[in-house]
Amino acid sequence: MDWLPDLKVGTIEIRDLVSLVVGGLGVFLAYLAIKLGKEQAKIAEKQTGIAEKQDRIMQEQLDKRTELSIALINPQAHGEGHRYDVAVLNEGSRSAMTGLYWHLYLPAGREGGEWNAAIEANHSRVVTAIDVVDQAHFKGFLQSPIFPTRHVSMGTVIFTNVASPLLIRWSIIAEDGKFPRVQEYGTITFNPLPVDD
Numbered sequence: 001m002d003w004l005p006d007l008k009v010g011t012i013e014i015r016d017l018v019s020l021v022v023g024g025l026g027v028f029l030a031y032l033a034i035k036l037g038k039e040q041a042k043i044a045e046k047q048t049g050i051a052e053k054q055d056r057i058m059q060e061q062l063d064k065r066t067e068l069s070i071a072l073i074n075p076q077a078h079g080e081g082h083r084y085d086v087a088v089l090n091e092g093s094r095s096a097m098t099g100l101y102w103h104l105y106l107p108a109g110r111e112g113g114e115w116n117a118a119i120e121a122n123h124s125r126v127v128t129a130i131d132v133v134d135q136a137h138f139k140g141f142l143q144s145p146i147f148p149t150r151h152v153s154m155g156t157v158i159f160t161n162v163a164s165p166l167l168i169r170w171s172i173i174a175e176d177g178k179f180p181r182v183q184e185y186g187t188i189t190f191n192p193l194p195v196d197d
Contacts, residue, residue, distance in 0.1 A: 063093070064092070064093045064094040065092045065093060065094055065176070066090060066092040066094045066095070066096045066146075066174065066176040067090065067091045067092035067179070068088055068089065068090055068091075068092070068096060068100070068146070068172045068174060068176075068179040069088070069089050069091065069170070069172075069179060069180070069186055070086065070087070070088055070089070070102060070104060070154075070170035070172065070186065070188065071086075071087055071089055071151070071188060072084040072085070072086060072087075072157070072168075072188060072190060073085050073087050073151065073153075075193055078158050079158075079160065080160045080161065081158055081159045081160030081161065081162070082158070082159055082192075082193050083156050083157070083158045084156065084157055084158075084159070085153040085155075085156055086104065086153065086154045086155050086156065086157055087151040087152060087153045087154060088100070088102060088142060088146055088151060088152050088154060088172065089146075089150075089151040090146040090147060090148055090149065090150055090151070091148075091149070092148055093148050094148065094176070095145055095146065095147045095148060096145060096146040096174050096175065096176060097145045097175070098145075098174070098175045099141055099142060099143045099174075100141070100142050100146075100172055100173065100174035100175070101139065101140070101141055101142075101172070101173045101174075102139065102140055102141075102142060102154060102170070102171070102172050103137065103138070103139045103170060103171045103172075104137070104138040104139070104168065104169075104170050105135050105136070105137050105138075105168065105169040105170070105185070106135060106136050106138070106157070106166070106168055107135050107166050107167065107168070135169075140154060140155075142154055159190070159192060162190070162192035163192065164192075165189050165190060165191050165192070166189075166190040166192075167187055167188075167189060167190075168187065168188040168189075168190055169185040169186070169187055169188075170185060170186045170187075170188065171184070171185050171186065
């Protein structure tokens, strides 16, 4: 610091004193910068943890899917045949909360036995049967929510005198898309149960 006058106070020159103060101030500022850097590193680490948690939660939400299918369940002896519940199953991890449209295609009775063509609706608003070549087309609108790992019965169907397996086709249109997701139709292979004598 050449611009300072050459003054002495005792044995210490003012220039040396100012240099000492400026040096001390520099050390103090360096300390503050290091401390601030450490605090910023802690904040950045917390923000990274929060971002990772948000990402994990978002991924879990994206992984939750509704997986709907139709099945024949709860067989019960009925006269010379068996009655089955026709049910929509949710095998996914997300609920199907709004209504869905379902379609069921049963092969014509002459292809392996007889069945009662009247599906008795439990929760459906509309159930209609449309005769198509070698099959009957049942469709309806299901209003009930279907929670994960649960099923809702749409009605019942009775099979009598069925001697060989029948191939039943189905499809569902819901808020979460069309089911099955890949094929045009899902299938159920109906294997007749023996009738108790």
